[in-house]
Amino acid sequence: MTILATLLSHWRRKPFQLLALIAGLAVATALWSGVQALNAQARAAYDDAAAVLGGDRFDTLVAPGGVTLANYAALRRAGWRVSPVIEDRLRLPGGRSLRLLGIDVFTLPPTAPGAGAARTEASLASFLSPPYRLIAHPGTAALLPGDLPPPLVDPTLPEGLLIGDIALVQKLANRPGAIDRLILAESQKPGLAPLEQIVGARLTRHPPAEQPELARLTDSFHLNLTAFGLLSFVVGLFIVHATIGLAFEQRRAMARTLLAIGVSRRALMLTVLAELLVLAAIGAALGMALGYLLAAALLEDVTATLRGLYGAEVPGTLSLSPLWWLAGGAMALFGTLVAALSGLWKLSRMPVLATAQPVAWHGVERRQFRVQTVLAALLALGGLGTALWGQGLVAGFALMGAVLMAAALILPTLLALALRAARRFATGPLSEWFLAEARAQMGGLSLALMALLLALAVNIGVGSMVSSFRLTFLGWLDQRLASDLYLRGEDAAQAAAMESMLQARADVDAVLPVQHVDLAHEGFPYELYGIRDNAMYRDSWPLLNAAPDAWDRVADGSGILLSEQFARRFSLGPGDRFAPAGMVSAEVVGIYPDYGNPTGQAITSEATLNRYWSPERLRFAVRTGAPDDVRAALEASFALGPEQLVDQAALKAFSRQIFERTFTVTLALNVLTFAVAGLALLTSLLTLADMRLPQLAPLWAMGLTRARLARLELARALMLALITAFLAIPLGLLVSWILLAVVNVEAFGWRIPQALFPGQWLSLLALAVLSAGLAAALPALRLRRVAPAVLLRIFSDAR
Amino acid sequence: MRAKFLAMLLLILPAALAQAQGYGGLGTSAKGFDEVRPERRLSFPADHAQHPGFRIEWWYVTANLQAADGSAMGVQWTLFRQALSPEARGTGWAAGQAWMGHAAVTTVTEHRFAEAFARGGIGQAGVTEDPFEAFINDWSMRSTAPTGQDPLSDLRLVARADDFGYDLSLRAEGPLVLQGNEGYSVKSPQGQASHYYSQPFYTLTGSVTLDGAAIPVTGTAWLDREWSSQPLTGSQTGWDWFALNLPDGARLMAYNLRDADGGAYTPGTYIHPDGRPEPLADGALILTELDRETVAGREIPLRWRLALPAKGIDLTTAPLNAQSYMQVAFPYWEGPIEFTGTHEGVGYLEMTGY
Known part of the structure; x- marks a missing residue:
């Protein structure tokens, strides 16, 4: 206990160090655990959604174009325990839609969760017969329009989901008699005839997905978040490492004394560990609380993004498992230990009788710089290897990690080189001293500068990626949404009536049916669209890479267009052959960008689509010079629901809104990372400030005023920050290239041309200088006000 | 008489799907459904098929069997229909009809x-008229009768x-019997009723499979057909129903409809060997429980004394397998049960509400 009290007395004397340590730990933990909380929340939601009706447990039977009633009845009459499901979406006014599952409660395996609320005597009749109530989570129930009967509520259901009797859902979805899949119960009677014997080869049997489809689609989004969380964590650890290292050095004398008066090394080490644990626990607790707040603050944007991009429903209130708390705490502890490792190691080998003089921790550490340079070179090599031979998103992030770490490690060497170069131009002793001091200070500041470099580079990289994406995306949106109105009929009859009415109007230039079927290629879902040959497509549909006669080939059915991510996924390009569902083989004649779509897409002719699949013809794109008149006419003739008629502007606004939301989280994390780097700089300068007095006292004694010294100190910090910021620009561009050319391609399947935004760099430079200035101002101010007696005491204390 | 199901079925489908148990809600209104009327005359084969306007209906077969080694067995095959609500009368998936099947095999030990x-x-389930078939999933009762004969005269079950x-x-050795x-068929002193007929004269051959082993069997079977919309009275707590094959070829259907106040309503039908039914008024049958045994955690009267003095019948019944609990x-x-006394033979017993 006495040993612990002795050790802890250090923190009492250096409250800033303690603050820096705990703040660093807390911030590192907060960002990491906040991101993990968001990911965990989303993943839990995907699992819940997949587990509904036992989707994570039961095999299913599906067929192209749906399972027929005859298939179902034949299987049932042959003794197979199968249960029909229809899945659709219920569109709500305001653009949101809910997942709609229709079930047959008579045959649903009793172990399939989801229908619980219907299985009570009081509710079953109203579920199966008029008024045909749905089942929903209370939060979702509140969203339902008033023309539906009040749903049965079940708080165990995922949000955004409605479960109803299959007859009701077929009616709501306007798909009479449709069955999308059959659930195959786990236990079947012995001696049944094989499935193929009963229904032929039409039905295919799918095992339960190992990973929910939503989890697969959103994987890259979450990996992005994780990478940022990890980056912030590492930056935070820089602070922790710097502070702990400093504290170890400053307590060398204390440790030596303790060992000399008979404290065993083991007891000392254990006490130091115990102290670290206590500090880690405090930092972790604060960090977890901050992380929770952070996650709660970002959750709305994350859920909006996931809903907008992937149709994934994630509950809007944070619910965290005990595991999350444990994992966060463990991460903080692990981080602290890693950060303290070098200090502990030194302590364990410290000779008892070494001189008590505290080594200037920031002293000449050329050897260390050399080691760092070698490490950086190795990392750069590894990164190069990853870039050349690596595959997948993880490799992309590994490449980025290697590049960033290499850059950070080599930073001190580069700074030293820059200072050496500057020294040649130094005139007079003061500027020589200024540069030499800067060089000497680098040891102590290097970690903080590294953090600054990383934060700046990542900021430039991410900013450049987002801006490039925005530029490309908005241009693409303008081309892609070239029609003036988008129209959907309630049913085939209404759609046909709309079509003939529009075609009869003189102010309508074209009515283009938008029909598609959902298919899968090697398990990857994609939509096959059939388009009518029209100038609108030829003139404005954006193509990345196409044969000159691409549109003619699509029109005559011999050519097919693929979306970029779809083509990349299967390494297809113009000239390759592609046969949707093995039906019609066509030549790939073009690749077009399809940003923001998690699934694949392909385009064939209207005739081809209808010859093989003939999907319902409900949606139309309308080209007109008088959209307002046409809209008014449509509204006068048909009782249009809110989602049936959308104009181009509204659609663009909606797409833009999703897009902006997507990057809100990234940008927020970016800003936070930057703030952490600023904090690292501040704490490093603050902890160094006290140790600088012995270096400054002689200058003061030689006649430099305290104010002048303070200005010089400030200028030095600004200079180092400025050099670092300059170095961050090329690094940032490299990061942005990795993001655009590697990570985005792997994660989303599209490549965005890189654009340069010097304005962003300038503002970041300014921001870097400003934060360095702010961080250095406080120590400078203190120096300016330091009592002369304190400076004098330096000399009397000198050994 | 399967009186219990009139009340039970009103609840059984919801209750079964709801995985709930117990009686209750017997006063459920029959409003909106077709009504059972005394003047209605049954006609065949039309009335073998379903009557979707009525709330509940069933096709109910019980059989007493012997294996080649002489050991006794019983078999049950039942299909119930219930209309979900008077308003829910759509087609296809929205037909608003629920079906339930029960099947059982009973031996001395199983x-x-x-x-x-x-x-x-x-x-997936239903009854077709021509050719006649009552079915649910892979269970079926299908007519194998030659054209021109009553479809129920020959069945494959x-x-x-x-x-x-x-x-x-199954082959019918006698005519259909109107109950x-x-x-x-009146169910209670208050006048609740159903349309009810039987075919109690089947002989049968075939096989029963237990754990993958097929056992050849022969025996007799009894089919009940009944439909109604009205529940029994709320105070009726359960039923004991007997279907007995008397040694002279006559059949006896008897039931003991228990009331909460301790009384009972005990009508029945004495069926002459030629198929002529003789309705038995309430009180003509004397039913006395002899002793109770614990079955599935309940005390159930497994042995009965059944007397019909007007016909000189006085019997004691015993179950083939006391644990014949569904x-x-x-x-x-x-x-299945066996009986001794003034007559000896076999039959089926059904008991509810214990």
Whole structure:
């Protein structure tokens, strides 16, 4: 206990160090655990959604174009325990839609969760017969329009989901008699005839997905978040490492004394560990609380993004498992230990009788710089290897990690080189001293500068990626949404009536049916669209890479267009052959960008689509010079629901809104990372400030005023920050290239041309200088006000 | 008389699907459904098929069998229909009809049973008129009668579950029998009633499969057909129903409809060997429980004294297997029995509400 009290007395004397340590730990933990909380929340939601009706447990039977009633009845009459499901979406006014599952409660395996609320005597009749109530989570129930009967509520259901009797859902979805899949119960009677014997080869049997489809689609989004969380964590650890290292050095004398008066090394080490644990626990607790707040603050944007991009429903209130708390705490502890490792190691080998003089921790550490340079070179090599031979998103992030770490490690060497170069131009002793001091200070500041470099580079990289994406995306949106109105009929009859009415109007230039079927290629879902040959497509549909006669080939059915991510996924390009569902083989004649779509897409002719699949013809794109008149006419003739008629502007606004939301989280994390780097700089300068007095006292004694010294100190910090910021620009561009050319391609399947935004760099430079200035101002101010007696005491204390 | 199901079925499908148990809600209104009327005359084969306007209906077969080694067995095959609500009368998936099947095989040592549920309107369960077939999933009762004969005169009865199954051929050796007054069967002193007829004269051959082994069997079977919309009175707590094959070829149907106040309503039908029904008024039968045994955690009267003084009948019944309990979503006791006394023979007993 006495040993612990002795050790802890250090923190009492250096409250800033303690603050820096705990703040660093807390911030590192907060960002990491906040991101993990968001990911965990989303993943839990995907699992819940997949587990509904036992989707994570039961095999299913599906067929192209749906399972027929005859298939179902034949299987049932042959003794197979199968249960029909229809899945659709219920569109709500305001653009949101809910997942709609229709079930047959008579045959649903009793172990399939989801229908619980219907299985009570009081509710079953109203579920199966008029008024045909749905089942929903209370939060979702509140969203339902008033023309539906009040749903049965079940708080165990995922949000955004409605479960109803299959007859009701077929009616709501306007798909009479449709069955999308059959659930195959786990236990079947012995001696049944094989499935193929009963229904032929039409039905295919799918095992339960190992990973929910939503989890697969959103994987890259979450990996992005994780990478940022990890980056912030590492930056935070820089602070922790710097502070702990400093504290170890400053307590060398204390440790030596303790060992000399008979404290065993083991007891000392254990006490130091115990102290670290206590500090880690405090930092972790604060960090977890901050992380929770952070996650709660970002959750709305994350859920909006996931809903907008992937149709994934994630509950809007944070619910965290005990595991999350444990994992966060463990991460903080692990981080602290890693950060303290070098200090502990030194302590364990410290000779008892070494001189008590505290080594200037920031002293000449050329050897260390050399080691760092070698490490950086190795990392750069590894990164190069990853870039050349690596595959997948993880490799992309590994490449980025290697590049960033290499850059950070080599930073001190580069700074030293820059200072050496500057020294040649130094005139007079003061500027020589200024540069030499800067060089000497680098040891102590290097970690903080590294953090600054990383934060700046990542900021430039991410900013450049987002801006490039925005530029490309908005241009693409303008081309892609070239029609003036988008129209959907309630049913085939209404759609046909709309079509003939529009075609009869003189102010309508074209009515283009938008029909598609959902298919899968090697398990990857994609939509096959059939388009009518029209100038609108030829003139404005954006193509990345196409044969000159691409549109003619699509029109005559011999050519097919693929979306970029779809083509990349299967390494297809113009000239390759592609046969949707093995039906019609066509030549790939073009690749077009399809940003923001998690699934694949392909385009064939209207005739081809209808010859093989003939999907319902409900949606139309309308080209007109008088959209307002046409809209008014449509509204006068048909009782249009809110989602049936959308104009181009509204659609663009909606797409833009999703897009902006997507990057809100990234940008927020970016800003936070930057703030952490600023904090690292501040704490490093603050902890160094006290140790600088012995270096400054002689200058003061030689006649430099305290104010002048303070200005010089400030200028030095600004200079180092400025050099670092300059170095961050090329690094940032490299990061942005990795993001655009590697990570985005792997994660989303599209490549965005890189654009340069010097304005962003300038503002970041300014921001870097400003934060360095702010961080250095406080120590400078203190120096300016330091009592002369304190400076004098330096000399009397000198050994 | 399967009186219990009039009340039970009103609840059994919801209750079974709801995985709930117990009686209750017997006062459910029959409003909106077709009404049972005394003047209605049954006509065949039309009335073999379903009557979707009525709330509840069933096709109910019980059989007493002997294996080649002489050991006794019993078999049950039942299909129930219930209309979900008077308003829900759509087509296809929205047909608004619920179907439930029960099947069982009973031996001295084993009682195996299974149940099945399905909605009507989609070809998974139902009754077709021509050719006649009552079915749910892979269980079926199909007519094999030559054209021109009553479809129920020859039947093939099939059921298959996880650990048992059977495939039986039934041949009627006598006419259809109208229960009650020309098929109008009164259920309670308050006048609740059903349309009810039987075919109690089947002989059968076929095989019963237990744990994968097929056992050839012969025996007799009894078919009940009944439909109604009205529940029994709320104070009726359960039923004891007997179907007995008397040695001279006559049949006896008797039931003991228990009231909460301790009284009982005990009508029945004495069926002459030629098929002529003789309705028995309440009180003509004297039913006395002899002793109770614990079955599935309940005290159930497994041995009865059954007397019909007007016909010189005084019998004591005993179950083939005391544990013939149908532990389905809505449980009851049903199994083969033997009787001794003034006459000896076999039959079926069904007991509910214990």
